[in-house]
Structure formats: structure tokens, C-alpha cells
Amino acid sequence: MPSNRFYLNGPLITGNEAILTSHEHHHLKNVIRKSVGSSVELINGKNMLATALISHIERNKTLLTVQSVETQKPHYPPFHLVLGLSHLSKVHIALEKCTELGVSHFTLVPMDLSKKNFIGPKDQVRCHQTIIGALKQCGRLDLPSLEILPNLDALKIPSHIDSVFFGDPRKPLNTLPSAQEKNILFFIGPDSGFSDEEYTLLEKQYSAKGVKLHQNILRFETAAIISTMLFLK
Structure with missing residues (x-):
């Protein structure tokens, strides 16, 4: 785990000043207690990794000077995970673990059998923070995007998606697609x-194929993790 890595929502340019505020500043100043002159890593979720020196630590922000920047390509093809809204504790587990495993895009949407049908602004911020925390912890440099929709009908399949699937416990276990499938939405x-x-909507409107992920019935967060592992292995 990169212990001195911080997220900056902005450009990373060698020689320029970078400013950490809010959660990232608090973590640097009060949790791991970095000091002026220390070297840290900065990421911005755009496949860039920078080293920077701390120049000033103030009450509400940390100022740094970017020393070097390198760019890396993502390790995985696009994998878009659409999650039916569940209890937020389970949503956070799915976001965290699937970020670590390589999901490139999350969509949260209330469905017919969801017990929760709305995510407030504060909870949306927490969801973003969960993804950023997992990004820093796992070492990847590309930040997954997060989309929150009011209902399933509002979902538009991105043009780069080649194949669409959904978890379907009604199917036989041998319905998993071949390893050749790329650019998947699940x-x-x-x-x-x-x-x-919704089964009818998925099959007719989205031309999605049902697959059984496991012989047992899986919990929401387990299904999210297993589907990501199977398709991004």
C-alpha cells in the first residue's frame, strides 16, 4: 500500500505548485504527520503519478512543489458495473473492492426491489471518497467514474461497450462468456x-445476456466482486 500517496483533483505539471485541501490535507497533516521538506506522491486519477516536496503546511491547506511526473496506461480494458442501489454499507464495500480489482465506471441506480431509492449529496461525496481511498491504497492511477441515476430507464449504454451482461441466478452455471469478451457492462x-x-427490460431494451456467477445465491457486494474478478481476470 502506498502510504504517502495523496489525491489531487487537478493537473500535475513538473515545477508547478500543487495544493492539498480538505480530507487529503487533514490526512497529511494530522494522521501521518508529514513535515515541510518531506517527499510525497501525488495522483490525479488520470494515469499520472508525481513526486512532490512539501513547501508549506498551513491550517487549511498544504502547498507542494511537483518534482517529476510519469504517465502509465491502464492495466485493464473498460469494465462498467451497474449496481442496483442497496444498503450504503454494502455499496461502499462494492465500490472499494471493485475499484481495487479494476472497474473503470460505476453506475448506482435504484431498482424495483431496492430498499433505498435515493442517495443524498453527503452520501454521494462519501461514495467518491471511498473510490479515491481504494485508488490510493491499491496503486492504480486511473480513477473510476461514478454515475448516479434516478432509475434504470435513464441508463444509456456507452458507445465503447461491446457486450452487456447481468447476473441471473435462474440460468445454469455454465453460462459464463468466453475470456475473449472485452469492453463489458455488467x-x-x-x-x-x-x-x-427488469429481467425483461435488460434482455429486450439493453440486449443483455444473463449469466450465473456461482452455484449459490450471492449477496449484492459478493456478486459485484465476483463479476469483476471473472471478467477482468
């Missing part, structure tokens, strides 16, 4: 699964 239902109407 639907995971909430804890209670998809409704009959």
Missing part, C-alpha cells in the same frame, strides 16, 4: 435481485 441487482419487469 448489471448487478440489489439484495433482493431484479424484478420480472
Whole structure:
């Protein structure tokens, strides 16, 4: 785990000043207690890794000077995970673990059997923070995007997606696609699964193929993790 890595929502340019505020500043100043002159790593979620020296630590911000910047390509093809809204503690587990495993885009959407149908502004911020924390912890440099929709009908399949699947416990176990599938979008239902109407919508409107992930019925967060592992192995 990179212990001295911090996220900056902005450009990383050699020789320029960088400023950490809010959570990142608090973590640097009060948790790991870095001092002026210390070297740290900066990432911005855009496949860039910078080294920087701390020049000033103030009450509400940390100022740094960027020393060097390198760019790396993502390790995985695009994998878009659509998650039926569930209890937020489970959503955070799915966001954290699937960020570590390589998901490139998350969509959260309330579904017919969701027990929660709304994510407030503060919870949206916490979801973003969970993804950023996992990004820093796992060492990847590309920040997954997060989209929150009001309902399933509002989802538009991105043009770069080649194949669409959904978790379907009704199918036989041998329905997993071949390892040749790339640029995938995968639907995971909430804890209670998809409704009959949603099964029809997925198959007809989105031309999605149902696959059974495991011989047992999986919890929401487990299904998210297993689907990511199977398709990004």
C-alpha cells in the first residue's frame, strides 16, 4: 500500500505548485504527520503519478512543489458495473473492492426491489471518497467514474461497450462468456435481485445476456466482486 500517496483533483505539471485541501490535507497533516521538506506522491486519477516536496503546511491547506511526473496506461480494458442501489454499507464495500480489482465506471441506480431509492449529496461525496481511498491504497492511477441515476430507464449504454451482461441466478452455471469478451457492462441487482419487469427490460431494451456467477445465491457486494474478478481476470 502506498502510504504517502495523496489525491489531487487537478493537473500535475513538473515545477508547478500543487495544493492539498480538505480530507487529503487533514490526512497529511494530522494522521501521518508529514513535515515541510518531506517527499510525497501525488495522483490525479488520470494515469499520472508525481513526486512532490512539501513547501508549506498551513491550517487549511498544504502547498507542494511537483518534482517529476510519469504517465502509465491502464492495466485493464473498460469494465462498467451497474449496481442496483442497496444498503450504503454494502455499496461502499462494492465500490472499494471493485475499484481495487479494476472497474473503470460505476453506475448506482435504484431498482424495483431496492430498499433505498435515493442517495443524498453527503452520501454521494462519501461514495467518491471511498473510490479515491481504494485508488490510493491499491496503486492504480486511473480513477473510476461514478454515475448516479434516478432509475434504470435513464441508463444509456456507452458507445465503447461491446457486450452487456447481468447476473441471473435462474440460468445454469455454465453460462459464463468466453475470456475473449472485452469492453463489458455488467448489471448487478440489489439484495433482493431484479424484478420480472427488469429481467425483461435488460434482455429486450439493453440486449443483455444473463449469466450465473456461482452455484449459490450471492449477496449484492459478493456478486459485484465476483463479476469483476471473472471478467477482468
